[in-house]
Amino acid sequence: MFDPQDFRLDGKVALVTGASYGIGFAIASAFAKAGAVICFNDINEEKTENGIKAYREAGIEAHGYVCNVCDEEQVQKMVAQIEEEVGTIDILVNNAGIIKRIPMVEMSAADFRQVIDVDLNAPFIVSKAVIPGMIKKGHGKIINICSMMSELGRETVSAYAAAKGGLKMLTRNICSEYGGANIQCNGIGPGYIATPQTAPLRERQADGSRHPFDQFIVAKTPAARWGTPEDLQGPAVFLASDASNFVNGHILYVDGGILAYIGKQP
């Protein structure tokens, strides 16, 4: 029988990686409003402290941890600390991510590897650390933050697209391997969202005009606007809640319709 309470997260412990600000912060804030206890990490002390302050200003007492998600030892330690201090993690959002916009033939192998490390290897490392606790508890929710680039390529983002395409398949594989343990692993594929990560694509030109890429994305989006981190909150709460217990291995694109649209005639 349908119960609106199924969309609530009361009593759940959520870990959102890289969530001092941006998309992760917005998703974690929505989880808190839905009743979850929030744990997040950032790569350095200062940003983690700033994140704790930002959550507090939003009325949320979040647990902040300094952890490089690429470092398996740090991740295992952080998860153990959360399980001891807060409780077993019910909801994991693999949000931490980077992008390097460099033409492929000019990109160093080291730069390519760094993007793969953060955007694909790290979701593996963090999920591997969290799943045993979810199995013991008898349930779990993993949400991987994918991208338009899980489906499409574009100039200068070869490493990012390879990573986000791989993250789509890691999502489906975690679904396949752990669905039987009542763990649902899904992805969210945001469209173009106004955060620090996309700020260079929205910078005003010297003559005060809009960035050409900004104009391109608005013309390519039926909603005719950039997304905001808040646009992702409802979909994330849905995938973190009991309302989505039979949704597994799905990538939910929250893109204002970009993937469905050929684009407005110039």
Ligand code: NAP
């Ligand atoms: P953002 O503003 O650049 O924030 C990324 C966050 O990840 C920051 O808090 C960053 O911490 C953290 N991080 C990076 N590397 C880390 C590491 N090794 N260990 C721990 N934390 C790390 O990005 P965003 O726009 O909010 O994007 C968040 C996620 O959504 C990313 O996975 C991104 O690929 C994805 N996404 C973004 C868009 C978009 O249009 N913005 C669209 C689709 C998907 P520091 O500040 O300390 O570096």
Ligand code: GCO
């Ligand atoms: C880019 C953008 C995109 C967005 C997002 C789109 O340079 O094309 O950064 O990659 O970050 O991933 O879904």
